[in-house]
Amino acid sequence: MVMGSLRQETELLVIGAGPGGYVAAIRAADLGREVVLVEEREQLGGVCLIEGCIPSKALISAVEVADAAKSAERMGLSFGEPSLDLFKLRQWKDSVVDGLTGGIRGLLKRRGVEVIQGRARFDGPTSVAIDGGGVSGVEFKNCIIATGSRINQLPPGYDLPLWSSAEALTLPEVPERLLVVGGGYIGMEMGLVYAGLGSQVTMVELFPRLLMGADQDLVDVVVKSCAEKFKAVLLESKVVKVDQAGSGYSVTIDYKGEQKKKEFDQVLVAIGRRPNTDNIGLDKAGLTTNDQGLIEVNNEGRTAVPHIFAIGDVVPGPALAHKASREAKVAAEVISGLPSAFDNRAVPAVVFTHPEIAWTGITEHEAKEAGRPLTVGKFPLRALGRAWTMGQTEGFVKVMSDPETNLLLGVGMVGPHASELIAEATLAIEMGATLEDLLVTIHPHPTLSEALMEAAEAAAGESVHINPPREK
Numbered sequence: 001m002v003m004g005s006l007r008q009e010t011e012l013l014v015i016g017a018g019p020g021g022y023v024a025a026i027r028a029a030d031l032g033r034e035v036v037l038v039e040e041r042e043q044l045g046g047v048c049l050i051e052g053c054i055p056s057k058a059l060i061s062a063v064e065v066a067d068a069a070k071s072a073e074r075m076g077l078s079f080g081e082p083s084l085d086l087f088k089l090r091q092w093k094d095s096v097v098d099g100l101t102g103g104i105r106g107l108l109k110r111r112g113v114e115v116i117q118g119r120a121r122f123d124g125p126t127s128v129a130i131d132g133g134g135v136s137g138v139e140f141k142n143c144i145i146a147t148g149s150r151i152n153q154l155p156p157g158y159d160l161p162l163w164s165s166a167e168a169l170t171l172p173e174v175p176e177r178l179l180v181v182g183g184g185y186i187g188m189e190m191g192l193v194y195a196g197l198g199s200q201v202t203m204v205e206l207f208p209r210l211l212m213g214a215d216q217d218l219v220d221v222v223v224k225s226c227a228e229k230f231k232a233v234l235l236e237s238k239v240v241k242v243d244q245a246g247s248g249y250s251v252t253i254d255y256k257g258e259q260k261k262k263e264f265d266q267v268l269v270a271i272g273r274r275p276n277t278d279n280i281g282l283d284k285a286g287l288t289t290n291d292q293g294l295i296e297v298n299n300e301g302r303t304a305v306p307h308i309f310a311i312g313d314v315v316p317g318p319a320l321a322h323k324a325s326r327e328a329k330v331a332a333e334v335i336s337g338l339p340s341a342f343d344n345r346a347v348p349a350v351v352f353t354h355p356e357i358a359w360t361g362i363t364e365h366e367a368k369e370a371g372r373p374l375t376v377g378k379f380p381l382r383a384l385g386r387a388w389t390m391g392q393t394e395g396f397v398k399v400m401s402d403p404e405t406n407l408l409l410g411v412g413m414v415g416p417h418a419s420e421l422i423a424e425a426t427l428a429i430e431m432g433a434t435l436e437d438l439l440v441t442i443h444p445h446p447t448l449s450e451a452l453m454e455a456a457e458a459a460a461g462e463s464v465h466i467n468p469p470r471e472k
């Protein structure tokens with residue numbers, strides 16, 4: 001490194017300090033690499049920590065406490081109507097984010113990773129220029145692109161101060177009438193947060209169903225609970241026009257071909273995200289993107305330019321933090337000369353609705369599209385002791401296996417703590433487990449984890465707690 005000059009040299013440059021970039025920087029430093037990490041934001045941790053996974057889950061936890069207090073009434077416990085101190089809730093959520101971003105800075109410092117605040121842009125295949133930092137550029141031997149993604153805006157013409165998930169997560173207010181545009185996982189989670197805080201939430205979704213990536217039977221359970229929490233869910237609908245009306249908005253919605261005008265106090269737009277690949281000078285590095293703006297990589301995370309790697313939301317695959325972090329470790333290890341590959345069999349996905357949805361490995365609809373036969377075993381939570389003791393019997397676990405080998409291929413769950421339970425299923429798929437491995441494994445009683453074992457029993461036709469079909 002040339003100290004004191006405005007242009008530095010480093011063995012490994014990582015661009016972006018999200019769950020992809022900061023993990024790659026730490027792993028590479030631990031493996032002996034000299035690492036410079038460039039991040040344009042003041043805080044480290046990327047979208048996930050600052051305006052994604054962490055603040056959204058903090059707010060969901062708060063709303064769940066209120067829900068739990070309410071539902072305890074049938075257990076004979078009454079706490080009265082919850083009162084909301086928005087300032088305190090905001091402060092608490094911010095303290096969670098600050099604590100974690102501070103922790104990342106400490107981890108990087110301890111590993112000797114140099115962090116430069118500024119915006120990096122390739123100006124050649126082995127260098128970036130940096131705007132806004134004390135350093136004007138960095139020359140590198142290897143580079144990992146981890147610039148993540150940003151929010152998709154409504155098309156031009158909607159230049160009104162509408163909310164994105166990022167604004168909604170700052171908790172500016174609790175609007176009385178909130179329109180959520182987009183029924184993907186971000187729209188669903190944010191809609192449920194604001195419904196829990198007291199907004200009347202209307203959701204508009206272009207497609208005929210919510211949460212397109214998940215199997216319909218899992219989604220059905222959540223749709224039922226949303227019907228109680230949301231004022232309306234309008235499928236096959238789209239926002240045609242938004243006009244400012246007083247302190248709120250007048251929104252024209254095309255609902256199954258019929259146009260309706262509705263008034264809202266705030267509109268939250270959650271219509272997907274786009275990779276940050278169009279603004280980093282990729283062409284100067286000799287790189288291109290596919291038609292979705294993503295950088296194609298091999299299973300080492302290596303791009304078409306062999307010393308440049310890409311991870312996280314800028315590469316194909318589910319745009320999820322844990323996938324970014326796994327890819328980060330692989331890229332750092334490959335750069336350090338270790339044999340490593342992203343050869344994972346399953347990437348779990350979770351939607352933190354109430355109840356939670358989680359799946360891993362193959363889904364039923366993917367298998368159907370691929371014409372792949374599956375054995376499916378389902379176990380309803382209403383047959384599970386622990387679910388009864390928690391007063392939460394809505395939901396089920398399903399296990400999908402290969403009909404010939406009984407190899408576990410996928411698991412889907414909807415119910416309390418599905419976000420935690422899916423990890424066992426992911427490990428089982430990763431380890432090449434069969435139905436028998438799952439059903440002979442002793443699961444502690446009474447726990448929700450038994451549902452996975454029970455679903456495996458159902459798939460194998462050996463269920464103790466589900467009656468066999470009656471003989472005719």
Ligand code: FAD
Pocket residue numbers: 015016017018019020021038039040041045046047048049051052053054056118119120121146147148149165166186276279280311312313314319320321322323324
């Ligand atoms: P990012 O986290 O996007 O980080 C990229 C970083 O690069 C940013 O800090 C950015 O400032 C920086 N950067 C960009 N360009 C430059 C540049 N030119 N120079 C310097 N720095 C640059 N995922 C989950 O797994 N679980 C969840 O529960 C979950 N919830 C979410 C909720 C919301 C509301 C949102 C929006 C997302 C959620 N996600 C969740 C998705 C998750 O946040 C992303 O998949 C993850 O952050 C991707 O990590 P990354 O490292 O690829 O990029």
